[in-house]
Amino acid sequence: MEMSDVGFLGLGISVLIHVLFVTITMGVGWITAFSRYIAYRKNDVSLEKFARRTFRVLVVFELFSGVWGTIITVFLAGFFPTLTALATNVLFAPLLIALISIMIRLPSIGIFWYTWDKIHPRIHSTIGFIMAISGFTIPFGFRAIFSEITAPTAIAEFVAKGFATAFASYSSIVFWLLYLHTVFAALSVGGFVVAFISSLDKDLNGIKIGNRYGLYFLIAQVPIGLFYWLSLRDFSYYMFDKITFGSFLPILALKITVALVLLIIAVIAISAKDKIKYQYPVILSLLVVFLGELMNSGARYPYMVILGKEGIHFSNFLNFYIEIPMTAVFVILAFLVVSIIIFSAALFYTVFKRYLLEFPE
Amino acid sequence: MEVGSLLVLSAIGVYFHAIFVSITLGVPILIMMLLLKYNKTGDQDYLKAAKLMTAVLAVNFALGAITGTLVEFGLVQAWPGTILAIASFAFVPLALELIAFANEIALLVLFIVTLGRIKPMTSFVILALYWIFAVFSGVLITAVNSWLIAPWGTGGIAKALYPFMPEFGPMSTDLEKIVALKIIAITSGLPLQAIIQNPGVAEKVGLILLDPFVAFTSPLAIVSILHNIFAAFLVGTSIVLVFYAFRYYFSKEERHLKVLKITAGVTFILFLIQPTVFGHFMGESVANYNPTKFAMMENAVKTHYNPIVAFLAYGDPSKPILGFDEFEKSCNLLGTTKVGDLAKLAGLTKDELSLIAKEIGAPLDPRKLDVVWNTEVRQLCYSDLEKAMKRITTVHASYYTKISFGILGFVSAIALFLHFKSSSISNIVKRVLGEKAIVVLSLLIFLGSVIPSVFGWYVREVGRKPWTVYGLLYPEELVTVVGYARTTEFAAFMIFVVSLIAIFGIFAMYLIAKRYER
Numbered sequence: 113m114e115m116s117d118v119g120f121l122g123l124g125i126s127v128l129i130h131v132l133f134v135t136i137t138m139g140v141g142w143i144t145a146f147s148r149y150i151a152y153r154k155n156d157v158s159l160e161k162f163a164r165r166t167f168r169v170l171v172v173f174e175l176f177s178g179v180w181g182t183i184i185t186v187f188l189a190g191f192f193p194t195l196t197a198l199a200t201n202v203l204f205a206p207l208l209i210a211l212i213s214i215m216i217r218l219p220s221i222g223i224f225w226y227t228w229d230k231i232h233p234r235i236h237s238t239i240g241f242i243m244a245i246s247g248f249t250i251p252f253g254f255r256a257i258f259s260e261i262t263a264p265t266a267i268a269e270f271v272a273k274g275f276a277t278a279f280a281s282y283s284s285i286v287f288w289l290l291y292l293h294t295v296f297a298a299l300s301v302g303g304f305v306v307a308f309i310s311s312l313d314k315d316l317n318g319i320k321i322g323n324r325y326g327l328y329f330l331i332a333q334v335p336i337g338l339f340y341w342l343s344l345r346d347f348s349y350y351m352f353d354k355i356t357f358g359s360f361l362p363i364l365a366l367k368i369t370v371a372l373v374l375l376i377i378a379v380i381a382i383s384a385k386d387k388i389k390y391q392y393p394v395i396l397s398l399l400v401v402f403l404g405e406l407m408n409s410g411a412r413y414p415y416m417v418i419l420g421k422e423g424i425h426f427s428n429f430l431n432f433y434i435e436i437p438m439t440a441v442f443v444i445l446a447f448l449v450v451s452i453i454i455f456s457a458a459l460f461y462t463v464f465k466r467y468l469l470e471f472p473e
Numbered sequence: 474m475e476v477g478s479l480l481v482l483s484a485i486g487v488y489f490h491a492i493f494v495s496i497t498l499g500v501p502i503l504i505m506m507l508l509l510k511y512n513k514t515g516d517q518d519y520l521k522a523a524k525l526m527t528a529v530l531a532v533n534f535a536l537g538a539i540t541g542t543l544v545e546f547g548l549v550q551a552w553p554g555t556i557l558a559i560a561s562f563a564f565v566p567l568a569l570e571l572i573a574f575a576n577e578i579a580l581l582v583l584f585i586v587t588l589g590r591i592k593p594m595t596s597f598v599i600l601a602l603y604w605i606f607a608v609f610s611g612v613l614i615t616a617v618n619s620w621l622i623a624p625w626g627t628g629g630i631a632k633a634l635y636p637f638m639p640e641f642g643p644m645s646t647d648l649e650k651i652v653a654l655k656i657i658a659i660t661s662g663l664p665l666q667a668i669i670q671n672p673g674v675a676e677k678v679g680l681i682l683l684d685p686f687v688a689f690t691s692p693l694a695i696v697s698i699l700h701n702i703f704a705a706f707l708v709g710t711s712i713v714l715v716f717y718a719f720r721y722y723f724s725k726e727e728r729h730l731k732v733l734k735i736t737a738g739v740t741f742i743l744f745l746i747q748p749t750v751f752g753h754f755m756g757e758s759v760a761n762y763n764p765t766k767f768a769m770m771e772n773a774v775k776t777h778y779n780p781i782v783a784f785l786a787y788g789d790p791s792k793p794i795l796g797f798d799e800f801e802k803s804c805n806l807l808g809t810t811k812v813g814d815l816a817k818l819a820g821l822t823k824d825e826l827s828l829i830a831k832e833i834g835a836p837l838d839p840r841k842l843d844v845v846w847n848t849e850v851r852q853l854c855y856s857d858l859e860k861a862m863k864r865i866t867t868v869h870a871s872y873y874t875k876i877s878f879g880i881l882g883f884v885s886a887i888a889l890f891l892h893f894k895s896s897s898i899s900n901i902v903k904r905v906l907g908e909k910a911i912v913v914l915s916l917l918i919f920l921g922s923v924i925p926s927v928f929g930w931y932v933r934e935v936g937r938k939p940w941t942v943y944g945l946l947y948p949e950e951l952v953t954v955v956g957y958a959r960t961t962e963f964a965a966f967m968i969f970v971v972s973l974i975a976i977f978g979i980f981a982m983y984l985i986a987k988r989y990e991r
Contacts, residue, residue, distance in 0.1 A: 172582055172586065175534070175535065175538065175578045175581075175582060176575075176578050176579060176582065178538060178542075178578075179574055179575045179578050181542075182542070182545070182571070182574060183571050183575070185545060185546075185549070186567055186568060186570070186571055189549055189556055189559045189560065189567075190559060190560060190564050190567065190568055193556045193557065193559065193560035193669060193675060194669060194670060194671070194672055194673075194674060194675050196549055196553070196556050197553050197556050197666050197669045197670035198670040198672070200549050200550045200553045200556075200666070200953065201553070201666060201670055201953070201954055201955060204550060204953070204955045204958055207546065207550060208550070211542065211543065211546045211550075212970055214539055214542050215539045215540075215542070215543060215970070215971070215974050216974065217539075218535040218536070218538055218539045219532065219535050219536050219539060219974065219977070219978045219981065221535065222531055222532035222534075222535040222536075222981070223532060223978075223981040223985075225531075226528050226531070226532060226981075226985045227981070227984065227985070230984070230985075231984075278957065417672075424672050427676065428672035428673045428676070429672060429675075430675060430676070431560045431564075431675060432675040432676045432678065432679055432680065433557065433560045433561045433675055433678065433679075433680065433681045433682060434560070434561050434564060434680065434681070434682045434685045435680065435685070436564065436685070437565065437685050437686070440565055440568060440569065440685075441568065443572075444568055444569065444571055444572055447571075447572035447575070447576065448571065448572070448575055450576065451572075451575035451576045451578075451579045452579075454576065454579035454580055454583055455578075455579040455582065455583075457583055458579065458582040458583040458586050458587075461583070461586045461587055461590075462586050
């Protein structure tokens, strides 16, 4: 395998894993914070227990999902230094928004977890909302990169004028549709994850809350997904063509099929209450996210930045400054697999053996 | 190009990161000791203390990770010229750091989730593995930082411009390309980002580094790694020490004393090794590889004799401490050599340079190129020495403040350790310091580890100015092209945000530590 392909594949895989993890954490974060607040306002003890249980998932997932963000950054700077140098110029402000959000998000999760029952619920709920909202402002920054390499606006302004205004990338309709799609997907996946966690504890109310989030935001994704697809036709024809008529058509077809199956299961789940195996909606919803992101990242190949019907080949951004030692790269990839195994063990102990219950229930 | 405010912002980011990383590296040592004690005695106090420290470690780790992200992004966003180094000299260390970071987090999560639920020795092993990866992470990041201080693999490039400098290892770089990029950057007046962001430029420039592992072979890197990592252990453990000293003083509870004794023992051992052995080797390396920094540390405006310092730095008390007057004499050796003459030695003509600049999307103004081409190198040499000299007073004062507090901490660590071990020493300590002896000594140990670290890092970073990559690149060449990011207002805003988050985070750790046991 060529170094260039390893770079593109490595970046793609890191993006896919990262997106899968953060989709879960964003959604679960919001559901937890909102439920905790409602529990405080209504003095609902069982709802508070539900919020605590679901939050375990976020505590375990967040840092590990963040690691993959760092991996993406190193892949970008190491394998694609030109793209990184360009992005840190034209997308300086969006990247800064993401950076500040990360700085708020991580400590607020730790603080929210360890201060439960130790500070006033009102303050605790406020920390929860800060934690949840900062989860959504991270992709508000980072999705600008994806939007730019799919349908450049800030880069276009930079090429035309020699500079790009701070928030130029937010004038793109592609960005807003992609961002909304991301947020709705996170809330939907988060809902299904919460329903699954609640089913392990036989918490019917928790299952109901999770299923509602899952179903409603799955439905909300339908028009957004459609508009996003249409926006590609207008602003990123190469990707539209590849997805609609080219090599990624089977992926699109599979995604639509899986989404339809998920929709049916989600509708049944709402009415069937505890009669459903709730791991299936989780798996299917993550599969939908995976397939969507696979199209979003892979359909641009062999281009990195799409310019209508063509693009800038990814080799234009590659690192030619050194001969990348591929042995080191493969060793790193092997150790990353090890880290996934260790993380899976932690997840198993948290979710199935329910070890992370610091609080008396 | 104004870079002062961004330098301040970067320094604050690095300092906050250093605080949290120190706790990340130091506290696990104590948790491991507590788990061993718990396993041996079955005393629940040790397990409770281990759990409390784990809770603090968890929040601290999050703060370390975000400040690490800040530093990482700060590097590529505020100083995007460093992307060239990340893609070459720093590629292998930073790529390997991914192994460390990913496994560190996975193991920490596993440790937190399973602590108290599985056998203590299994928890011990999980935490030990976490700690090994955390240390490995520190090793790799320090290796990258050390490359900025002694750019190993660039051979005699810096020496050609500044004859008083040493050679930095073998010539593993493509001299012609490095010289071309440097002259293009100087002539265009643009930061490197303006050049390296152009699509296709990397392919046109091609290989600039022949040995991607060269950063690991630097003698300064090896010494720096030991010095920095052990300093971090010391800071982390001394923070815990002072916390428990106060808790014990106010509560007089035996359980706090138990933890205090363990922490005092660890701190004592670290104090025996860190400043004496690794600190000494670090000083020697600075004298060898950063002559201007060493002169700044010793306030050597003029060359002078100091047998003690000379013995410690060079192993020869009769050797003079080279000062800036001697460096200026070295600059004279360059005679009337011009930038163009050096470029020709590297195999470049003016026409070739213009052509390269055009190809990589940074066309040069011929008149400006003439000016740079005909600039005498010794003028550059004098000018940079003058810039370095401006910082001599602060670097010198910082260095000796560091040394003074280090000695204070060293003596206090011995006194506290013996206070717990020997009743006769304990009586003497109590007679001198009274009932507050433990608190006072712990506080002095804390100051004796934190202040030397703070000032030590200041000397390390400011002492290598006016360069960011010693002898090769200035901050102005690495800074972002984004205008508003270089303003004071932007830096002030970011400093406010970073400080707010860090202070809130530290307060949260304190709150957790205070309330966790309730």
